[in-house]
Amino acid sequence: MQAYLETLIKSRLEQLGWKAPHIQLSRPKNADNGDWASNVAMILARELKKAPLQIAEELMEGMELDPHIVEKYEIVKPGFINFFQSTNYLTDELERVLELREDFGKNTIGKGKTAQVEFVSANPTGPLTVGHGRQTVLGDTLASILTSSGYDVTREYYFNNAGRQMRLLGESLKARYLQLKGSQTVLPDGGYEGLYLLDVAQKLLDEQPELSANTDVSIFKDYAEKSIFAIIKNSLERIGVVHDVFYNERSLYKDGKIEEVLGLLRDKDLIYEKDGATWFKTSELGVDQDRVLVKSSGEPTYRLPDIAYHREKVARGFDMVVDVFGADHIDAYPDVLSALKVMGLKHDHIHVVIHQFVTLVRSGEVVKMSTRKANFVTLDELIDEVGADVVRYFYIMRSASSHLNFDLDLAKRQTEENPVFYLQYAHARISSIFRRAKERGLKVDTSRADLALLDEEFTVALINETLAFPEVIERCLTTLEVHHLPNYLFELATALHKFYTEYKVIDLDQPDVSKARLALLDAVQVTLRNGLRILGITAPDQM
């Protein structure tokens, strides 16, 4: 419908020799204003120096509208052109939904293209926290949106296992291990205090009781990395997230990629030595100051491997790259991108999605989170308390650029007024109706239903809501903001519940109407299920 009107208006503009601005077609909030509306006449008013109403008249005069699609149009006050879709159009589209089924909502924007989504990327120094959870769900859902748009998607987890952090982790584990053996060893300065390390230490002690203070730290480091990664992967699995690639920082060193980047930047004269460290002249690239790439200790800062990693991403030839980062990385990625730029590499296909922090509230108090301190809430604990479906929904119901207030007490309490259950109930409710229909001998035979019977107010509203699904997916894709999807599904559920209370679906006195309504519900359920699948939330048939 949207596309149809757009091309129609565009060609008419050309006919008249008017310069086509961005044609805007929107769904008016008020049903009196039609199903679709365009402001094109008002936009043109300035340039043509004519009254918008007159422009609209001239525009519409020679327009040939297919009565099968558009029933009528109106030109109203400031200069809107309102289009009213025909019932035929609605039922045709509904039939299409029922043919497409699990493919309804998909588009082909990314057909034949590859995409990579990097997300989570937490270093294996501790269990995933509630903070990581947001990024996890955000990235996974974005990846699903891309898949629905035809992209061949790689979900990737990049982790840093070569730096100072991991050394500290090894030392921390060693201290814990020795403590278990009765030694008074203290944790290193800035070490990891989390109790999970004690568990890891206990396991190590059980497996290898012979280690001592003389044992090389690397033994402890590797063991810690392996153990903690197992914990992380288990958490990811619990909320249905599976990465295709775990990209290891250490490999960048092994393959000489770190050195290559330094060499390339040096060729551009953007590297210099000062105070024993190696600096990147970011001040020449629009940043307020230069950054250190290699510390005086000889260890690179996170920036350097990040640049090398992104160079690899470019080399791997993805058509689209999405990086999902927390707000604490806001300062790092511009350096990475400008480094790619000066190395002459493609970079405008890289999209960075920054999400704001999750503020955790427990008993009315804000919980400060730090992986190194012991007082953090893990993603696992959250899943234990509220369930994976609720966790997933809550994390993406808000836009990424907004701070997310996660009230733990509320989330735990929530079992009844929860939007997740509201949504799932809509799905289950339809299943229930289908079961009952079957009992009464009514077949859900969508191909034989006379959809033209679906013309009541709330029915049409429900159909319209259903048909909006593909637009929502597209919007998520173009904006890379996935919160539109849960919001939409909530509205669809509302439309369904309203329809349900208003009309009786199973009515043996009106078998034709019943059949048509069952077909409609089939389409609604297909849509709900498709949407929930993208969100990674289960669609129960019974609650």
Place this chain on the structure above:
RNA sequence: GCUCCGGUAGCUCAGCUGGAUAGAGCAACGGAUUUCUAAUCCGUAGGUCACAGGUUCGAGUCCUGUCCGGAGUACCA
């Protein structure tokens, strides 16, 4: 100081590239169940869209400035 994000109903937040009367959930109050699941629906109340200017037919949305909250500004990641 500078950079980025946010400030919309009591609370948590939507509001698509500027469009028609600013919405939802929760909380409050009042209703609906001889019925396909009431985990539902309907109604009432609740607003200076932080503030001040500007741009134009039209601003919650764009521009400038101010205030408030958060993040960053590290030889941490």
